[in-house]
Amino acid sequence: MPFNYPDVGASTGEFPEGYEHHRHRIRLGRGHDTFNRAKDALEHWRQFDVGWAKAIPSDTSITIGSTVAIRVRIFGIWALAFDRIVDVHSESDRDQQRFGFSVGTLMDHPEQGEEQFSIEIDGDGQVDYEVAAFFRPNTFAAKIAWPYLHRRFNQFRDQSAEAMRRQVDSVELSQ
Template identity: 55%
Template sequence: MFTLTQPNDKTIAAFLAQQSRQDLNYPDTFASLGNLPASYDHNVAEVHLGNGEAIFAAALTAFRHWRQFDVGWVEALPRETPIEIGQNIAIRARVFRLWTLAACRIVDVMDEYDSDTRRFAFSIGTLPAHPEQGEERFEINQSSCGRVTYRVTAFFRPNSTAATVAWPYLRYRFNLFRRQSAGVIRREVIRAAA
């Protein structure tokens, strides 16, 4: 969906209601948990956030408010969407003078904690109104030495003829988002620690 005006809350709610009745638009569900399928493009962005439980907690708070999407030209809406399997989220983006909506579904959530390490991660899969097919996995990891990292892993390919034609530019933008997302989470953690 492309428009010259910014999609409002009512438009987003109707869009999500329609997309929530749809199946994922790709067959490789859960592949972001392990070996990425060869028939897709792949991208990984990772950043060291700092050390310690306070850093992990700040990153987790940012996740729960979908801050990793706050890169200046992308938003995940509605913000109050809980990170739970089966929840749908709209991605509102602005590229040049056009606005677009895409839809994703949370397909996996992992919250692991033991005496030495902690990991919170979730994967979103694309729905039919998304320009790409595939998954993105967002992870916060705390190692046994306290090191906290943020990582985004994605496998993706075009979802339509139009997306295929524009793929070099779209791939650039999707990969730019992942790098910018890592920077956003890092800034959120620094701000919380200040």
């Protein structure tokens, strides 16, 4: 399936005009163990473990070109939308490490745009998670339901941060 928007790859820089933008960033903790647990959670799509959304399969490889199904419950029914990884970044230097990836929406997705998931550890050992997106409705039905869908998709981004915090904390507690 092809992408359903013209700005493929734009999540790696300045978000393009003509879309809504949303960012949510939280502190997950401190240290390289926390960073590694968060990286493992991202690599297994745990940021989607919010109760009403799930990435299928959860072992989809984090490589450019991999396609994943996103199952969501909207208006009381389960639906599938498909995303493809458009960017993977892994950077490491003396003061900072980053890991993350961006997914872009495919043809029948109710949104058009990209979503980026990333973790970062700074020189002080602080580990942050950020989910950021540029998006707009894709279909006529999505435009009609946009006030609800817009709120729901932004709710996902906020809940995604809490899902990552739970993943990091639960691994910490079990050790």
